[in-house]
Structure formats: structure tokens, C-alpha cells
Amino acid sequence: MNFTFIFFIVAGTLAIASGIVTIRSKHPVLSAVSLVFHFFMLAALYLTLNAQFVAVMQVLVYAGAIMVLVVFVIMLLNLGDEHSLKERFSVQKIIAASLGIVFLLQILAIYFSFSSGKYEISEKSIQIGTAQGIGKELYSNYLIPFEAVGLLLLAAIIGAVILAKKKID
Amino acid sequence: MLETIQMEYYLILSAVLFTIGTIGVLTRRNAIIIFMSLELMLNAVNLSLVAFSSYYGDSAGQIFVFFIMALAAAEAAVGLAIILSLFRLKKTVYVDEVNIFKW
Numbered sequence: 001m002n003f004t005f006i007f008f009i010v011a012g013t014l015a016i017a018s019g020i021v022t023i024r025s026k027h028p029v030l031s032a033v034s035l036v037f038h039f040f041m042l043a044a045l046y047l048t049l050n051a052q053f054v055a056v057m058q059v060l061v062y063a064g065a066i067m068v069l070v071v072f073v074i075m076l077l078n079l080g081d082e083h084s085l086k087e088r089f090s091v092q093k094i095i096a097a098s099l100g101i102v103f104l105l106q107i108l109a110i111y112f113s114f115s116s117g118k119y120e121i122s123e124k125s126i127q128i129g130t131a132q133g134i135g136k137e138l139y140s141n142y143l144i145p146f147e148a149v150g151l152l153l154l155a156a157i158i159g160a161v162i163l164a165k166k167k168i169d
Numbered sequence: 170m171l172e173t174i175q176m177e178y179y180l181i182l183s184a185v186l187f188t189i190g191t192i193g194v195l196t197r198r199n200a201i202i203i204f205m206s207l208e209l210m211l212n213a214v215n216l217s218l219v220a221f222s223s224y225y226g227d228s229a230g231q232i233f234v235f236f237i238m239a240l241a242a243a244e245a246a247v248g249l250a251i252i253l254s255l256f257r258l259k260k261t262v263y264v265d266e267v268n269i270f271k272w
Contacts, residue, residue: 122226
């Protein structure tokens, strides 16, 4: 057993566990905290794939920016525990769980029927994953999508401000 | 052959995480937790994209992940603003209590 494999197993298990805590916990703050933990575990998995830049962006953008926004909204709304409506929602839970299991089985069936034969990470991935590699690609081959994303973020800022502002009348 | 990490391991992990996100979206009533489950699904797809990128030695997957992250940031801003204005209007974030469109 080499170190990378043990690291993969531990990070993967913790990612699944924190994902389950995220969707199962009654209180939204606990969900948010375990989702932050989940994002850190995903960043660790990206490091095992030689994707350093994506790992750093994962921590900065997801665990930093997006989850701070989510926690801020949870605090602003001051929600308590989710009051359960057992009799109405047991049917929905059963349907959702069975749909989820069918969905998972479908994906797993596809993955097990197809074998990529890829046992090793490509040698080139060390150059690809650095900030230099990503930056070169982003500013040469993907320049127009990059600019379009800038426009998208501007539209999102304006949209968020217009949606969240109080009506003055 | 158990010691080396095959690409399928990452894909299976990604599928499991995506399913957890799906079940979260389908079962929960709190709009914020539904939103967080959506983030979980986006991240599961990101993981499989990075795995493809690393194993095939192609940078396109990681560029896609970069764009998905920017998209998720935009989605977070707009989605949380919608939840906020919904709470102001209906005093609730539980999606089954919001039935404005119900006739």
C-alpha cells in the first residue's frame, strides 16, 4: 500500500461522510460547516491528481467565498431546526432514495462496463496543473470564454444587487 | 493491482458524491440546503473532469473546472439573493410552503 493510495481512500471516505452529513443534518449551520470540510477534502483529492491550481481555487473560491456567503445568509435569516412533517414526507423520501439508488446503479453500470485502462496519471499532468499551465491555456486558447465569464460575473453582481435590495416606495 | 489508483476509482467516487447531492435536492425542504446539495453535485462533476484531465494529459478538463467555479460563484450570488427576497416576501425558506405558482 503506497502513501497516495491511502491518502485517496481517507480523503474519499471523509468526502462521502461529510457529504452525507451535509444533506442529513437538521440545522443548516452544521450542513454548511460539513460542506466546507467536504470542499477541503475535494481539494486534497485534486492534489492527488496533480491539479495544484484547481485545488487552491477550490479552497479560495468554494470554501472561502461561496460558503461565507451561504453562512452569512443562514445567519441573516436566523433559521431554527427544520420542523419535520413526517407523514407527508415519508413518501417523498422513499421515492427520492429509490430514484437516487437507481441513478447510482446506472452510473456505476456504465463505469464497470467500460474500462479505460488508465492506471497511472499522465506525465503531462504535472505541467498542466500548475498556475503557469492553466494561465497559458486560459489566455491563449480559451481567451473568448474567459472574457465571457467576466461578463457573466458582472451580470450576476447586478442581478444579485437588484434581487436583494429592499423596495423603496 | 489494488495499490495504484485507477481512473475508475475517481469516477466512482464522483458518481457517489453526485448521487448524495441528488438525494439531498430531492428530500430536503430547506432552500439553503437544496442550494448546498446543488454545490455538492457541481463539485462531483468537477472531480470527474479533473480526473479525466490528469489521466489523459489534456488541460481542457481543468479549464472547464475553472469556468464551472466562476459559474458556481455567479449562481451562489443570484441564488442566495433569490432566497433572501423569497424570505422577505413569504417569511419562509421551506420550498413546500412556497406555492405562489399553485393555482
